[in-house]
């Protein structure tokens with residue numbers, strides 16, 4: 001994609017993206033729901049909501065609340081139709097788009113990741129698998145898969161061995177340093193890594209004295225207030241590996257996207273901000289192009305990792 005003479009295309013594994021901007025998993029449904037609001041064919045890619053082997057109802061309300069004016073708690077609980085219905089009911093629409101489709105998968109154990117990858121690799125229309133290593137390893141005690149470097153390796157390796165599609169490892173560094181996680185995923189065969197901090201928060205309504213997340217009590221903290229933390233993760237991951245890094249966390253517009261690219265991310269995902277304003281994706285793509293043009297940058301890939309300490 002060329003905007004004002006700027007080539008915005010980037011490469012992630014086998015994926016040639018027309019620009020580096022995509023919605024983050026779980027914040028864009030299956031794409032079709034947003035078709036009246038967003039030019040789906042103008043996006044770099046579409047990451048569909050977290051998909052599990054079997055359908056899931058998700059958590060009871062409340063699942064998504066704003067806290068402190070610049071952050072959000074979410075605890076959706078991976079509500080989704082399951083991989084079989086995704087393939088039968090959702091993929092036919094997505095397949096008609098010109099935009100690469102990335103399917104985010106969440107397994108309860110290594111075997112489930114493998115089974116879903118095999119199923120998604122047998123059908124047309126899926127361009128990449130995003131492996132959600134932040135979800136709980138149910139058979140292994142409930143900690144996130146990326147809480148243990150060996151477990152993270154095993155999952156990514158199982159997915160890698162099951163597919164020729166591009167594999168993105170979405171890791172959440174809680175107990176393991178982000179650089180180690182990125183290296184482990186790269187050595188297991190991931191084509192790209194997307195680091196995301198998924199610390200849990202809570203919020204209390206001081207007028208009612210009740211949990212603002214209802215019976216869920218907790219929720220994963222995200223949104224603009226968390227951007228500096230996520231930017232640091234993207235930077236450190238990019239320093240540690242030679243595979244592309246996808247930046248995610250707190251991106252609200254083109255300025256944030258530029259910052260991530262400068263820090264070393266090859267592409268970016270927009271989550272909560274897109275829920276608040278669905279024009280965020282288009283505005284970010286347009287803004288990136290204009291920023292690059294004003295700077296005399298002809299290819300956006302030149303910007304990746306070009307930041308200087310002083």
Ligand SMILES: Cc1cc2nc3c(=O)[nH]c(=O)nc-3n(C[C@H](O)[C@H](O)[C@H](O)COP(=O)(O)O)c2cc1C
Nearest residue numbers: 024025026050074132222223249250251270271272
């Ligand atoms: C409502 C909601 C649902 C989400 N569902 C998923 C999911 O299914 N799989 C996943 O890997 N991440 C999921 N996430 C995390 C986002 O993809 C993203 O990593 C996170 O929100 C940080 O980005 P942000 O600060 O731009 O929101 C979800 C986030 C929100 C807000």
